[in-house]
Amino acid sequence: MTKSKERAEDTCSLVYQCRLPLSSSTVNHLADLLRRHLKSIRSRWRILPPGKIAVIVLAVLRHDQRLADMAGGSSVSESTVRRWRDELIALLAAQAPRLDRALRKVARHDGEVVLIDGTLIPTQRRTGRADRRNYSGCEHDDRVVPAVA
Known part of the structure; x- marks a missing residue:
């Protein structure tokens, strides 16, 4: 049985940046919503801070970025980005008028x-x-x- 090692250049992923035209108040509002929610459910931590989670979710919602693309660039799983998206949509929906x-x-x-x-x-x-x-x-x-x- 032979052991093979993957080369580093075969396993690296490419990350690209794009411009996301959002006001800082929009990002801060969503990040504050998430902070309050995390405090209310007594969540101990998230892999990324609420501000970065807010930017990722806004990129998914605003530019219809694929979850896998946003996950790979942020070093999290696709299911984590999906959970963040669903969680923040629920928080925003709770603020909407009946x-x-x-x-x-x-x-x-x-x-x-x-x-x-x-x-x-x-x-x-x-x-x-x-x-x-x-x-x-x-x-x-x-x-x-x-x-x-």
Whole structure:
């Protein structure tokens, strides 16, 4: 049985840099969200600091960078980048207004259409005795999404 050693030049990976047009306040906001989350779940450490995790996740979300590419350049696994992405999306989603409140705000400003999940849902308000809340008929996650006209 022979033992072979891999040469160093065969195992190295190439890393490229690209410009990511983000404000420092965006990166800091996401990093602060992650710091607070890590403190609340009493996480002891992450392989990278929250600021670098925020930049990696923003690159994935903004430029649709492949997870494997971002992972290789950061010396972490693809599944780690996927977990960071999902975790930060959940943290951002928790800050979003509830759907019913957002629809009420649209109604107050005389909105005529509502865009939900990339679907344009035009509606017409009923008049007279038939005037009631309209529904688009578009079902999402086993619930009917109310549309405000």
